[in-house]
Amino acid sequence: GQVRGGCRLVAVLAARALGSRSLPSPQGLAMPSADLNLVSKVDEHMQEVAMQLGYDTVAFASEVQGRMSAHHASRVPGGLTSRVGQVCPKLALHGGTSHVPSAGRLSRLTLHVDSTDQLRDVNEGNRVMLSYDLVAVVPHTEDAFERCCNPPVVNSIDLISLPMETRVPYSLNPVLLRKAARAGVHFEVRYALALRDSMTRRHLIANALQLKRAAPETSIVISSGADVGSKLRAPLDVAHLATLFHMSVRLARQCTIAHPRAVIARAAARHERLLGTAG
Amino acid sequence: HQWTMVHRRSRYLIGSVESNEDMLPSMTAQVLQAQIRSSVGDLYGDFGVGSVLPSLTVKFFSPAWRIFIVRVDREFVELLRSAMAVITFIAQREVRLHVVRTAGSARSCRRCAARLLSFETSKRPCGRQGAAAMPPPRERERWQELRREAEVELARMQP
Numbered sequence A: 001g002q003v004r005g006g007c008r009l010v011a012v013l014a015a016r017a018l019g020s021r022s023l024p025s026p027q028g029l030a031m032p033s034a035d036l037n038l039v040s041k042v043d044e045h046m047q048e049v050a051m052q053l054g055y056d057t058v059a060f061a062s063e064v065q066g067r068m069s070a071h072h073a074s075r076v077p078g079g080l081t082s083r084v085g086q087v088c089p090k091l092a093l094h095g096g097t098s099h100v101p102s103a104g105r106l107s108r109l110t111l112h113v114d115s116t117d118q119l120r121d122v123n124e125g126n127r128v129m130l131s132y133d134l135v136a137v138v139p140h141t142e143d144a145f146e147r148c149c150n151p152p153v154v155n156s157i158d159l160i161s162l163p164m165e166t167r168v169p170y171s172l173n174p175v176l177l178r179k180a181a182r183a184g185v186h187f188e189v190r191y192a193l194a195l196r197d198s199m200t201r202r203h204l205i206a207n208a209l210q211l212k213r214a215a216p217e218t219s220i221v222i223s224s225g226a227d228v229g230s231k232l233r234a235p236l237d238v239a240h241l242a243t244l245f246h247m248s249v250r251l252a253r254q255c256t257i258a259h260p261r262a263v264i265a266r267a268a269a270r271h272e273r274l275l276g277t278a279g
Numbered sequence B: 001h002q003w004t005m006v007h008r009r010s011r012y013l014i015g016s017v018e019s020n021e022d023m024l025p026s027m028t029a030q031v032l033q034a035q036i037r038s039s040v041g042d043l044y045g046d047f048g049v050g051s052v053l054p055s056l057t058v059k060f061f062s063p064a065w066r067i068f069i070v071r072v073d074r075e076f077v078e079l080l081r082s083a084m085a086v087i088t089f090i091a092q093r094e095v096r097l098h099v100v101r102t103a104g105s106a107r108s109c110r111r112c113a114a115r116l117l118s119f120e121t122s123k124r125p126c127g128r129q130g131a132a133a134m135p136p137p138r139e140r141e142r143w144q145e146l147r148r149e150a151e152v153e154l155a156r157m158q159p
Helices: A002-021 A044-053 A081-088 A089-093 A142-148 A174-182 A192-194 A197-215 A234-247 A249-256 A258-275 B031-053 B074-085 B105-122 B137-155
Strands: A033-038 A055-065 A102-111 A132-139 A159-161 A186-189 A218-225 B010-018 B057-064 B069-074 B093-103
Touching: A033 A044, A033 A102, A033 A218, A033 A249, A044 B137, A055 A249, A055 B010, A055 B031, A081 A102, A081 A186, A132 A258, A142 A174, A142 A197, A174 A186, A174 A197, A186 A192, A186 A197, A186 A258, A192 A197, A192 A234, A197 A234, A218 A249, A234 A249, A234 B057, A234 B074, A234 B093, A258 B105, B010 B074, B031 B057, B031 B069, B057 B105, B057 B137, B069 B074, B069 B105, B074 B093, B105 B137
Parallel strands: A033 A055, A055 A102, A102 A132, A132 A159, A159 A186, A186 A218
Antiparallel strands: B010 B069, B010 B093, B057 B069
16 A cells, blocks of 8 residues: 555656646556457557557457467467566566556457367467467357366466357356356456447446356456457546446456456466466 | 525546547537437436436537536536446547546636646647647647637636
């Protein structure tokens, strides 16, 4: 508490010294946020927009339907794999994110699965998955969802992103969700769906409310899922948007700051374990 | 009788309208207020609109600098901010409403808005030092005139 208060005081004094040319937004004074789902190829403009809004880390997602193959491997060098030694998992997991250096731009693999066969290749040693910094799975059926929440799949992925555009076609078992959360996996809510039409927004609110009731609060991550820069929102605006999901602003802020940091730290620890120290 | 004054506590949301276009001539304070009210209605229905209607006012809006000040009762700040976050279009233009600050009094609101205005104008070629490329004098004068107008309107803003 005292360290964070001191950091805030330093930030305020620095902002005043800079004068009117820099306007310290609430985002600037608070801890930096991360957006772990930009559905786009690496886009400098989109990254710049995100940075201006107050995000210090963004992840560009590549979507894959069904089974992975070798040509799905990432050709862009990951931001995390080159900084494996610098991320401190313990601090991130305990919420002390002020000491975790920002990773900047990350790569993410989003795997859409609707049968358990498509999860056969999902394991820790998969080279295609290791070429990405983060791995997320979108299970479209109950069997696939159950498989994602159990080993070995749960140990090799970072995020489970539920298909919230329509009503989720299966019930969210709190036991399974808690089990996956204990293994370190987080559950993702994409707020860009709320910016579409009214029906999508209703489904999103209903599904997010179910998720909030069933999953531990510390395992929820809010990201944009935006494919264009105009769909991005500043972190504090996201926190207020998340009140639609019956979350408090405080919890929603954690879902954009501390929880994504925990996801990144876990991914970094997994890369370090499997690929060794970056040299 | 002893009449007691009920102090209505308001909050002022200061922010900017972010868009790909330079100026937003068709957007006015009334258009912005109508869009915000519509967004509240979409999300919270009749209950939401009825709650914010007495207090929701756009106190200041500058189409040139894209800065707005919205006043609402304190208890409906979160409701309003969530409604403002989902706005994607105003007057057929794709925009994003970014709330920079929440102020509790008209005085602190004006102070913050003035700083935001000077921050926005420093990004424009108004003849300040450090401007990368100096525009023609006529354009500079136009931006300076727009800035003066915005400052005067801000100073006249009633609580």
